[in-house]
Amino acid sequence: MAKEEIVNKTEVTEFILLGFKTLPEWQALLLVIFLAIYIVTMLGNILITAIVLTNNHLHKPMYFFLGNLSVLEICYTSTILPRILVSFMSGYHGISFSGCFLQLYFFGSFACTECYLLSVMSYDRYVAICKPLHYVAIMKSKLCVQLSSAPWILGAVLPAFTTFLASQLKFCGPNVIDHFFCDYTPLLMLSCSDTRQAEALMSVLGSSCIMPPLILTFTSYICIICTILKIPSISGKKKAFSTCSSHLIVVTIFYGTLTMVYMLPNTDTLRDLNKIFSLCYTILIPMFNPFIYSLRNRAFKDIVREVFSKLVPMRRIQGI
Numbered sequence: 001m002a003k004e005e006i007v008n009k010t011e012v013t014e015f016i017l018l019g020f021k022t023l024p025e026w027q028a029l030l031l032v033i034f035l036a037i038y039i040v041t042m043l044g045n046i047l048i049t050a051i052v053l054t055n056n057h058l059h060k061p062m063y064f065f066l067g068n069l070s071v072l073e074i075c076y077t078s079t080i081l082p083r084i085l086v087s088f089m090s091g092y093h094g095i096s097f098s099g100c101f102l103q104l105y106f107f108g109s110f111a112c113t114e115c116y117l118l119s120v121m122s123y124d125r126y127v128a129i130c131k132p133l134h135y136v137a138i139m140k141s142k143l144c145v146q147l148s149s150a151p152w153i154l155g156a157v158l159p160a161f162t163t164f165l166a167s168q169l170k171f172c173g174p175n176v177i178d179h180f181f182c183d184y185t186p187l188l189m190l191s192c193s194d195t196r197q198a199e200a201l202m203s204v205l206g207s208s209c210i211m212p213p214l215i216l217t218f219t220s221y222i223c224i225i226c227t228i229l230k231i232p233s234i235s236g237k238k239k240a241f242s243t244c245s246s247h248l249i250v251v252t253i254f255y256g257t258l259t260m261v262y263m264l265p266n267t268d269t270l271r272d273l274n275k276i277f278s279l280c281y282t283i284l285i286p287m288f289n290p291f292i293y294s295l296r297n298r299a300f301k302d303i304v305r306e307v308f309s310k311l312v313p314m315r316r317i318q319g320i
């Protein structure tokens, strides 16, 4: 009996990630697109991290959070995209059992960190816009360190439970995952053990990553919008709103798609939609975040321009 269990448990030694295999004629185009996305994401985020760390006058709370966000995006995309690129190039879609669970853990961990970090950043904007006179007093360096380390700690701890739970399940085949990375829901569907308990615990842990930051973020933005509406001059309103409108869009897309994938019922008709939503928060958001959060910022723009004019002799090019 015990032996049979072991045999059953080890029956699945690898999973097949179908990914975008359903569109064979698009493989080459998709490879080029994903490669470009990965390169842009890495370069953009590395640039921002380097700027934050090397410029002394950017050693302020907001920029620390931006730096942390960029480091996070580098880690986050690197758990998903390289694997997709390799399977596009090699045509091999398998992922080992342990590889799958590693991806499950790191993806969960970085996604959870991102949820909390985005909410910390919206809190920072809330203090800056709604309590500008107390900003320096509130955002002391100790609080700042706590606020930027808490997301990493929560992100490391919470998904550890869900990953452990998922790794206790039995998989006796089939082993084909209709998704482009190892995610909880598609993995649970393949298990041959009773998954009800695991599913319940996972939705509790999943919502503990999504709900508190979501509530904090939206409360912050509601306060921010109320404060902006009270600004008497229209140009003042526009200026204040332009600094946070793009954040609001990113945050809405990120939490919106994440919530839809994890909270909506997992039906056949929704599955392809889920894949597209997953693309948004796994691949597109990390690419756009550095541009939206940092490069729209005046101080950042100036530094980037300076860096590039040192690398490329701009004046000569402009003179042509």
Ligand SMILES: *[C@@H]1O[C@H](CO)[C@@H](O)[C@H](O)[C@H]1NC(C)=O
Residues within 6 Å of the ligand: 049, 052, 053, 063, 064, 065, 066, 067, 068, 071, 144, 145, 148, 149
């Ligand atoms: C992340 O935040 C901490 C604490 O605020 C800061 O010391 C560190 O430099 C930040 N990391 C980056 C890459 O900006």
